[in-house]
Amino acid sequence: MEEQCRFPLCKRHPEKNGYCIGHRIYASGVVVEKQKKVNKESEKQKDIKKALKSAYPAFLAKRPNCEIQSPVCTKKATVVHHTQGRGKNEVLNQGTWMACCERCNGWVEDHHAEAEEKGFKKSRHKKKA
Structure with missing residues (x-):
């Protein structure tokens, strides 16, 4: 050898x-085998995105005004805010959605404590009483 x-x-x-x-x-x-290509999104995630694509416009059509009304509000709802985040159990739950403008959605993310105090954000990790 x-x-x-x-x-x-x-x-x-x-x-x-x-x-x-x-x-x-x-x-x-x-x-030499080539490595398999890893999908960027799972089939389940693709199905969720497809469902949201049709659900968001219908939700916003019923609620044309911004529900958050932060200091930077533009008054017209253009996006959906998820009060409990976009976890696998909450993303399709319309009970946790709020119609808002893009500026208010950004304000909620920037002012976490104040938004949580006003009910715009809810932790999905805290136990419900």
Whole structure:
């Protein structure tokens, strides 16, 4: 058995095929498998997004005015705010949705304590009494 890899100028210790770990792709008869591509979204997540795409406009059509009315409000609801976040159990629950303008939605995220005090944010981790 050889003392070094058969690849030119490589001094590493070879495996059974005569090549080191770094150059084993050059061994004859060895097929290197390509890694499988990982999906960016699961099928379940795609289904949830599809459901939300049709549910949001219907929800906002019923509620055209911003429900949060923060100091930066534009008064016209254009987005849906999720009071308990977008966890797997809450994302489709319309009971936790609020119609709001984009500026109010950003205000709620920037002013967590005040928004929680006013009921615009609710922790999904606290036990319900």
